[in-house]
Amino acid sequence: MEGILAIWQRDLTKFFRDRARLFGSFSMPILFLLIFGGGLSGTMETMMSGGFGEESSGFNYVEFVFPGIVAMTLLMTAIFSAMSVIEDKNYGYMKEILVSPISRVSIAVGKMLGAATVSTIQGVILFLLIPFLGLSYSIISLIQVIPFMFLLGAALSGVGLLFASMIKSTQGFQLIVQIIVMPMIFLSGALFPVSNMPGWLDVIVKLNPVTYGVDVMKKIMIDVDSLPQTVQETMGLHITVFGRTVSVFEEILFILAFAVIFVAIATISFKRAHA
Amino acid sequence: MNSIITVKGLTKTYKKVDAVKGINFDVKEGEIFGFLGPNGAGKSTTINMICTMLKPTSGEIIINNYDAKKQKDEVRASIGIIFQENTLDGKLTANENLKLHCRFYNVPKNKREKRIQEVLEIVDLVDEQNQRVEEYSGGMKRRLEIARGLLHYPKVLFLDEPTVGLDPNTRAHLWEYILKLKEKEGITMFLTTHYLDEAEISDRVAIMDQGEIIAIDSPASLKDQLGGDIIELSTEDNEAALREIEDKMETVEVKVEDDTIHLKVESSDAFISSFIKTLEIPITKLNIRKPTLNDVFLAFTGRKIKE
Numbered sequence: 001m002e003g004i005l006a007i008w009q010r011d012l013t014k015f016f017r018d019r020a021r022l023f024g025s026f027s028m029p030i031l032f033l034l035i036f037g038g039g040l041s042g043t044m045e046t047m048m049s050g051g052f053g054e055e056s057s058g059f060n061y062v063e064f065v066f067p068g069i070v071a072m073t074l075l076m077t078a079i080f081s082a083m084s085v086i087e088d089k090n091y092g093y094m095k096e097i098l099v100s101p102i103s104r105v106s107i108a109v110g111k112m113l114g115a116a117t118v119s120t121i122q123g124v125i126l127f128l129l130i131p132f133l134g135l136s137y138s139i140i141s142l143i144q145v146i147p148f149m150f151l152l153g154a155a156l157s158g159v160g161l162l163f164a165s166m167i168k169s170t171q172g173f174q175l176i177v178q179i180i181v182m183p184m185i186f187l188s189g190a191l192f193p194v195s196n197m198p199g200w201l202d203v204i205v206k207l208n209p210v211t212y213g214v215d216v217m218k219k220i221m222i223d224v225d226s227l228p229q230t231v232q233e234t235m236g237l238h239i240t241v242f243g244r245t246v247s248v249f250e251e252i253l254f255i256l257a258f259a260v261i262f263v264a265i266a267t268i269s270f271k272r273a274h275a
Numbered sequence: 276m277n278s279i280i281t282v283k284g285l286t287k288t289y290k291k292v293d294a295v296k297g298i299n300f301d302v303k304e305g306e307i308f309g310f311l312g313p314n315g316a317g318k319s320t321t322i323n324m325i326c327t328m329l330k331p332t333s334g335e336i337i338i339n340n341y342d343a344k345k346q347k348d349e350v351r352a353s354i355g356i357i358f359q360e361n362t363l364d365g366k367l368t369a370n371e372n373l374k375l376h377c378r379f380y381n382v383p384k385n386k387r388e389k390r391i392q393e394v395l396e397i398v399d400l401v402d403e404q405n406q407r408v409e410e411y412s413g414g415m416k417r418r419l420e421i422a423r424g425l426l427h428y429p430k431v432l433f434l435d436e437p438t439v440g441l442d443p444n445t446r447a448h449l450w451e452y453i454l455k456l457k458e459k460e461g462i463t464m465f466l467t468t469h470y471l472d473e474a475e476i477s478d479r480v481a482i483m484d485q486g487e488i489i490a491i492d493s494p495a496s497l498k499d500q501l502g503g504d505i506i507e508l509s510t511e512d513n514e515a516a517l518r519e520i521e522d523k524m525e526t527v528e529v530k531v532e533d534d535t536i537h538l539k540v541e542s543s544d545a546f547i548s549s550f551i552k553t554l555e556i557p558i559t560k561l562n563i564r565k566p567t568l569n570d571v572f573l574a575f576t577g578r579k580i581k582e
Binding site for chain 1: 326327328347348349351352354356358360361362363364365366367371375376378379380381423
């Protein structure tokens with residue numbers, strides 16, 4: 001336990017010391033908010049009122065995109081935080097960890113919790129933009145969504161840990177991440193509905209953990225039930241797997257299982273590693 | 276004295292290469308054990324297996340009564356390792372680096388700060404402990420790593436090329452610290468180094484070559500085994516001098532390297548006066564010395580250590 005805490009705390013301390021990283025990682029979500037929020041919202045809202053008329057009045061597209069952008073930030077921060085494993089290998093610190101009596105599963109869990117904490121902090125800082133975007137989420141829903149953000153961050157950092165265990169250089173890692181992260185964002189419903197995808201793309205959407213993460217976040221943050229049925233369907237708020245609509249509980253379970261599987265893989269990779 | 280490390284029939288085979296070929300040795304409690312050998316001799320492979328970082332192909336390793344293959348965590352808790360390369364976290368302060376180490380090794384919370392100050396004092400870094408390690412000089416980093424290796428009171432401290440890349444002055448200081456440590460704490464030290472003069476402080480040395488241990492003894496008796504003293508000289512005509520020496524004199528061994536003649540004789544005191552009288556060719560340079568570990572190494576492996 002002490003080992004997990006030590007590894008977790010080290011990554012946090014280093015995160016707060018690295019101010020460039022802290023601020024630099026906000027450029028992307030803000031850019032996306034400007035493009036998708038400012039640029040696309042007019043179009044989306046016109047389409048909605050054109051299609052459904054009165055029923056969809058009061059529909060605010062930015063309200064839907066914002067949870068998606070937060071999830072995107074979680075994904076990027078969680079995966080990039082896992083890069084610390086590669087840095088530790090290159091700067092030799094991983095040796096110090098590996099020759100100590102800490103159990104290998106503690107190393108994996110410590111790294112995962114570190115990345116989850118860092119990404120949750122980054123996500124929560126984005127909440128500061130809410131008033132400037134003219135949005136209003138209830139305080140309670142914002143507080144409720146934070147534990148889930150932590151879980152999602154942990155699961156997604158698992159993906160990063162997997163890559164970090166296979167790749168030796170940080171440059172290589174960044175390249176792979178670009179190739180993986182972008183599709184994970186675009187095929188998750190974070191920025192636009194993905195309910196009407198062609199078959200093969202639909203498979204990717206349904207396997208993508210971000211899909212469920214974004215969906216849960218929207219359902220916690222937005223008062224979905226008060227929206228007209230047509231709007232709910234158009235915005236892809238009912239994800240179906242094998243013709244069955246999945247519940248929030250099942251989605252959370254899927255993400256939890258995802259996190260456990262990836263921490264197990266990471267443990268094996270630390271067991272194999274000899275400094 | 277009890278053995279703190281016992282190695283029996285240890286082998287490591289990579290696909291086709293036998294890196295370590297069934298070696299046996301033991302390290303006694305409280306001694307400084309020098310582990311020497313040219314590059315590629317199998318030293319690092321052996322140390323990695325002893326430190327539980329590499330799985331042996333076969334053989335047995337016992338450290339502090341624990342089996343390095345089965346009781347990895349107990350072995351890891353019993354040893355401290357100073358690696359060849361820097362393994363500190365530069366973004367953290369020295370104190371923070373040491374605190375982390377305490378937590379990795381389960382040093383009880385109420386003893387941490389006291390031990391940290393204690394080891395910092397040994398290596399003279401008390402005043403610099405709140406600086407980030409990236410601001411440290413090479414020598415300071417090395418000292419901090421030694422301090423860190425001691426924090427959990429290991430039974431054996433492994434020092435893998437501890438002075439590599441340091442200037443001579445810092446090197447000398449570092450050995451002072453290491454010797455001080457041996458005197459004060461009585462820790463067993465397992466040392467590898469390229470600088471054979473530094474290995475002289477060892478109580479015993481093992482020489483490894485091509486996966487085998489070819490000699491193991493105290494530096495003094497290894498040098499005694501070579502027998503006699505060494506005379507190095509240059510003359511105006513080395514070839515003629517060589518002929519003369521081989522004709523007229525009783526030497527153990529004669530060798531020519533570059534433009535120096537190396538003579539090994541049983542006793543230089545008895546030999547030298549008659550030698551100088553007898554030799555007709557004028558001598559330009561003369562040096563008489565006792566054998567060093569370098570000579571031992573050369574005699575056993577047929578090579579100098581840094582080839």
